[in-house]
Amino acid sequence: MKFFRGKKEFTLLFIPDANRRTVRIKLPHYSLYMAPALIVLIWIGIASAFYLLHTNYEQTMSLIKQTFNGQERQLSRQITLKNSELEKLQAGLIDISQQTRAFNAKLEVIKKLKNAAELITLSGKASADGVVVEEAGADIADLHTALLDMGGPEVEITPEDAAILLDGTKQSLTMLVTDLTLMLGTLAETEAMLQEAEHLASITPTLWPVASRQITSRFGMRRDPFTNKPSMHTGMDIASNLNDPVYAAAEGQVILAEWDSQRGNHIRIDHTGGLQTEYLHLNKMLVKNGDKLLKGQLIGLVGTTGRSTGAHLHYEVLKHEVPIDPSPYLTESLPDY
Template structure:
């Protein structure tokens, strides 16, 4: 490429020959120079105008600052909305965990109020740097995972405790007549009617006629009939080949096929059948063989009697 420069005053002309590489380098150098000059001029005008209060420059500065603050505010709002959503999910999971804790503590025999007491905390203050949004978000994620794991563990614990409680409720450990003295015990005795030695297959609880008889455990009524020796009799099947028998009742409140709870009122004390006076004859049979009921009742002495109290309240309402 040939470039000719003409001097009008001197009436002279000079010619320059530029190759392709030289032309490209010249254009790049010229472009860089223009960019540097423009940037310097922009900063000089912008800063000088902002410092001296030029109206147009001041308006531009305010627009730039306003846009920067708007972007920062929008960024913070978006992050706050995400954190608020996570916080709401955490609150829901904590409520679920609290409800599970109350149920599990109830099954375990622990007062739920004892586990709600805020533990004491303290110690030397060693301040750290402020948390970033990313660190706070990571902390919430880790806490969310931890709460989920605790909820799963509590659910398993509740299931196991409930299963154990059900098994205990199906064992005849509840005294069938409350506040009654024990009469004849299980074993050989002198029969009160024949005067001969005979095996007494249960426990006798002497009481006034009409006194409530409670089920010693939960189960199903498999027999409700009048027996010529047992009188008005009830048999309850508790599963695992375990049956309880209640005899000599004056009044029966359940029928065959009924499902009953531990501590539920099922009859009233009487003297029907082969009896010398009002009392409850109570038996426990395992695979049809009479067992000493006292062993079962002794095992239930430390168990809660809340259900018996509920049954008494229900009897009062009737």
């Protein structure tokens, strides 16, 4: 290959070998300057391309990192939120489990109330309050203690623990639903029985009419304090101080409130069902005929009016107008007024 320089052009001669044709390429004279420039331009273009690619790569990587960091922070927040929600769910599960146990305990109390109502209604005597409150109160007290007595080391709940608690709670709730379904069938009957038991307790003269428990003369045969002859004592004499309060032994209505020479000031109360009570020798009567009374309501003051040797209350219980022994009925003490 040879270069032939003229005034305005160069001839580029290619001589392969003796057997082949010579190739001539004519080039302008300025091509010697353009070739290096073209090479430089090509190099600059390639460098620029690489620079742009590198810059784009850096920007892409920075965007990817920012996106990843943002997603990582968001994922971290979501994990924290999920953990918090999980703890709340676990706490809620524990609360539900405790409420289930508490409800189950109350259900047992209701069952005992039902049994007590049945017993009271069937027996037709004894106080409904005296039977029920003692048993129900004990259960409620035990439940209260069980829910408040807490202590011990802090141990995290594992998923297995939560699953066991959840399974046990489900079983307890299933049993409760079954029990409630059975009880709802007889709830109206049980409520009616309780109401009947409460009414029976309110109209049964089980309350001591005075605070004193000192009996000076019981029901039955005795020597008359005035004649010293055998006579029938139709009530119970309870020693008391003058003007001590006298209370109705049961709910009822006053059918007699008057004075006579034998009984002095005396009150008779009808309690329905053939039962009546009578209070003799009162110093003062605080009720009148027709008054409706509650059990334990104040009706008069102890005295010694009529055929009496001193301040006391002569108390009688009558069944179908026949005096009977009051002792078996007196099972309740007076409340603190």
